[in-house]
Amino acid sequence: MLNKNKKENLIISSALKMFSKNGFYNTKVADVAKSIGMSVGNFYNYFPSKNSLAKSSIVFVSKKLAMKLKYINEQEISSKQKINLFVKSYLVFLTKHPEMINYFFKVYLGNRELFCENEDCGFEFAKEFVDELKKMIDNGIEKKEFVNQDFFICFSCIAGILGGITFLNSENVLDKDLEFYVDSLSISIYKSISYPCE
Amino acid sequence: MLNKNKKENLIISSALKMFSKNGFYNTKVADVAKSIGMSVGNFYNYFPSKNSLAKSSIVFVSKKLAMKLKYINEQEISSKQKINLFVKSYLVFLTKHPEMINYFFKVYLGNRELFCENEDCGFEFAKEFVDELKKMIDNGIEKKEFVNQDFFICFSCIAGILGGITFLNSENVLDKDLEFYVDSLSISIYKSISYPCE
Amino acid sequence: MLNKNKKENLIISSALKMFSKNGFYNTKVADVAKSIGMSVGNFYNYFPSKNSLAKSSIVFVSKKLAMKLKYINEQEISSKQKINLFVKSYLVFLTKHPEMINYFFKVYLGNRELFCENEDCGFEFAKEFVDELKKMIDNGIEKKEFVNQDFFICFSCIAGILGGITFLNSENVLDKDLEFYVDSLSISIYKSISYPCE
Amino acid sequence: MLNKNKKENLIISSALKMFSKNGFYNTKVADVAKSIGMSVGNFYNYFPSKNSLAKSSIVFVSKKLAMKLKYINEQEISSKQKINLFVKSYLVFLTKHPEMINYFFKVYLGNRELFCENEDCGFEFAKEFVDELKKMIDNGIEKKEFVNQDFFICFSCIAGILGGITFLNSENVLDKDLEFYVDSLSISIYKSISYPCE
DNA sequence: CATGAATGAGTGTTCATTCAT
DNA sequence: GATGAATGAACACTCATTCAT
Structure with a gap:
């Protein structure tokens, strides 16, 4: 039998697909449960509420993304190369697990009321990923590869x-495979935050 | 007495605030009606459904944004200047009407199921704005001010x-007024899509 | 059309019957609504919750009983006669509206958790009746018709x-009509709280 | 290891506390089980259902009370003294085991649907206690210490x-210890069923 | 146009009970 | 006996929409 944690992840994996496809509010707890052959009642042995599943899901995604970024951050390469590796890694991940990325951009960013009780909750549930991104940015600034400017500018650019590109992809408006955009995207991102005429 | 169109806009204005603040699904038709002193029943004389209000709302926002961009596009200035004007115009608008911009980014982009019946509906309800943005981009490419690359790259950058920056602002994480970011943002955007070392 | 208050009373009247017969927890909101030809949703236009209906119901009953007792209290007769009148009035009421009395003794006294948020809520929802009973007792003590003893003793006796007798009646164990017990009950009650050998 | 019967009593003891405090319907089987460190599944090895636990519980209480009354009944003393002893015994028991008395008056009398399948089930589960009380009453009448009246009158009085007093106590409205009320209560009870001017 | 009472399908959550281990 | 994960029917409450007035 799967242990508790494994089963939680199983639920999250299925929920991510349904939430990202049909939205949080149009996905019923019963749908999630049924999708993995579980009874409604048993679902509540793993998550105390539908809302808590949404929260656990974003933490799950945030951790996955953070891991990838951490691996890149730990390498001894230029920031330019890091950005290229990250964009590639991101687009591959988006291709393989669109539900995770879409969940992040649509459900998490689009339905803040689900994740924020008070006004100023920031991005607490995506903390792990945001922190890792911050590391990359800070390092680039430190090494004078990025313009020494407001952190939030850099963050917005990346x-x-x-x-x-994620939204365009999820709306099926892109005419090429995601892979195709890796280089031009990384260059654009790099240009946006680095000094012109290096 | 207000004519029908005026009243529709009144409803939309109030709905934009509520939808953007609490989300579409947590805003009840009764709330919207009450917020402008209207009865629930009468609401349905102006909009056939809650969902149609959501659609009209995004068209409303898209038109506003398109107008601003159109005004800029019509001027005989460099693309660089256009971008600067647009960013300024955008941030001023965001300061004055956060509900409109937030509606666009949160409700419209975050709850696609509300606006898309089929899989490939694209951004039909934001068409006016997207088209105007396309004009600016195409013009910049034509004049060799922007790199001649995939349109979607440019679109993603801008x-x-x-x-x-909009999300950071709506989460109250920015420590300065939006105005502060005008120049650095326009430069970043411009750098991202233009040739390096002009 | 019935006004709001009339309809509330209609709901309460029906709820009293169902609650007293099957218990609060075995009576569904849908049952109550249906019993008076009302939709579930509309029920909630009159009471914000099932629980609030229970509270309004006990207030309703308490007021009815208080009225009867008040009428008796206002007469210029001996306490002995008051008790006799009250017992008669009570038993007639019990015969005619067993649901009200049974609601009081079973649901209200038997399911305190429904009516008490904190530990010491006393009998706040039956206040009107209890206050009137207190008046009768105080008056009898003042006029030296009742033993000058602890109020709670008197209260328990009456x-x-x-x-x-109410419980015996509701369990159908009594072999005679309630009317039959009027005199012996009033005498017993009177004896219990008055001086022996008057 | 405890034998089956001991464990049943352990369950009942804990259930009485929880049922009397929070009500039958607000006490979950899991709560009862956990309160004595037992698993839910194992609970069902001792009681076939939650409802049967409620029934066994009232029998348990009824037997305890019957025992005390039986002991008094067997003494060669006047009915007046018996009543005094019974009241004392009752109030001491109420002080020591409020959960048992409260269970009787609240859960048993207040939620008849739990104990009665048909309309006329009487007080079958409290039979032992009721029978013993009947013995005391009959004996008093026989010895002409109580008025020779309808049994139900006497029963209601006692x-x-x-x-x-039990309800007043459980609502924390009494300002003195229960012991304080022993004499006045026994006198009141005795007066209510005996001949005036003995 | 305007009102707001009425509808009723729908949903998150609960919990007594079962049963494989 | 003992465990606790699993079941699924049940229920309070919601809310978009309708319609009589």
């Missing part, structure tokens, strides 16, 4: 541009 | 970076 | 003995 | 008055 996360924003990737978010942009 | 809309993505602005989206990034 | 309410307790009536409660006793 | 059980009702004790029930009255």
Whole structure:
């Protein structure tokens, strides 16, 4: 028998697909349960509420992304190369697990009320990923590879541009495979935050 | 007495605030109606359904944004200047009407199921804005001010970076006024899509 | 059309019957609604919750009983006669509206958790009746018709003995009509709280 | 290891506390099981259902009370003294085991649907206690110490008055210790069923 | 146009009970 | 006997929408 943690992940994996496809509110607890052959009642042995599943799900995704970024951050390469590796890693992941990325951009960013009780909750559930991204940015600034500017500008450039391509992809408007965009995207991102005419 | 169209806009204005603050699903038709002193029944004289209000709302926002961009596009200035004007215009608008921008980024992009019946609906309800943005991009490429690359890359850079700052702003994590970011953001956006070392 | 208050009373009347017969927990909101030809949703236009219906119901009963007792209290007769009138009035009421009395003794006294949030809520929802009973007792003590003793003793004698016969009646163990017990019950009650050998 | 019967009593003891405090319907089988460090599944090795636990519990209480009354009944003393002893014994028991008395008056009398399948089930589960009380009453009447009246009147007087003080006690409205009320209560009860001017 | 009472399908959650281990 | 994961029917409450007035 699967242990508790394994089963939780099984639920999350299925929920991510359903939430990202049909939205949190149009996905019923019964749907999630049934999708993995589990009874409704038993679902509640693993998550105390539908909402807590949403929260655990974003933590799950955030950790996955953080791991990939951490692996890149730990290498002794230039920031430019790091960005290239990250974009590639991100797009491969998006191809393989669109539900995770889409969950992040659609459900997490689009339905803040699910994740925030008070006004200023920030991105606490995506902390792990955001922190790792911060590391990359800080390191790039430190090494003078990135313009020494407001952190939030950098953050918007990296996360924003990737978010942009993600939305276009999820709406099926892109005419090429994601892989195709790796280089041009990394260059764009790099240009946006680095000094012109290096 | 207000004519039908005026009243529709009144409803939309109030709905935008509520939808963007609490989400579409947590805003009840009764709440919207009450917020402008209207009865529930009467609401349905102006919109056939809650969902149609959501659609009209995004068209409303898209038109507003398109107008601003159109005004900029019509000027005889460099693309670089256009981007600067657009960023400024955008951030001023975001300051004045966060509900509109947030509605666009959160409700519209985050709850696609509300606006898409089939799989490939694209951004039909934001068409006016997207088209105008396309004009700016195409013009910049034509004039060799932007790298002649895939349109979607450019789109992701412009809309993505602005989206990034928008999310940071709506989560109250920015420590300065939006105005502060105008120049650095426009430079970043411009750098991302233009040739290096101009 | 019935006004709001009339409809509330209609709901309460029906709920009293169902609650007292099958218990609060075995009576579904849908049952109550259906019993008076009302939809479930509409029920909630009159009461915010099932629990609030239970509370309103006991207030309703308490008021009815208080009224009867008040009418008796206002007469210029001896306490002995008051008790006789009250017992008669009570038993007639019990015959005519067993659901009200049974609701009081079974649901209200038997399911305190429904009516008490904190530990010491006392009998706040039956206040009107209890207050009127207190008046009768205080008056009898003042006029030296009742032994000058602890109020709670008197209260237990009056309410307790009536409660006793009420339970026997609701269990269908009594072999005679309630009317039959009027005199012996009033004498017993009177004896229990008055001086022996008057 | 405890034998089956001992464990049943252990369950009952804990259940009495929880049922009397929070009500039958707000006490979950899992709560009862956990309260004595037992698994849910194992609970069902001792009681076939939650409802049967409720029934066994009232029999348990009824037997305890019957025993005390039996001991008193067997003494060669006047009915007046018996009543005094019974009241004392009752109040001491109530002080020591409020859960048992409260279970009787609240859960058993207040939720008849739990104990009665048909309409006329009487007090079958409290038979032992009721029978013993009947013995005391019959004996008093026989010895002309009590008025020769309807049995149910006597029953209501004794059980009702004790029930009255019990409710007041369980609602924490009494300002003195229960012991304080022993004499006045026994006198009141005795007066209520005996001839005036003995 | 305007009202708001009425509808009723729908949903998150609970919990007594079962049963494989 | 003992465990606790699994079941699934049940229920309070919601809310978009309708419609009589």
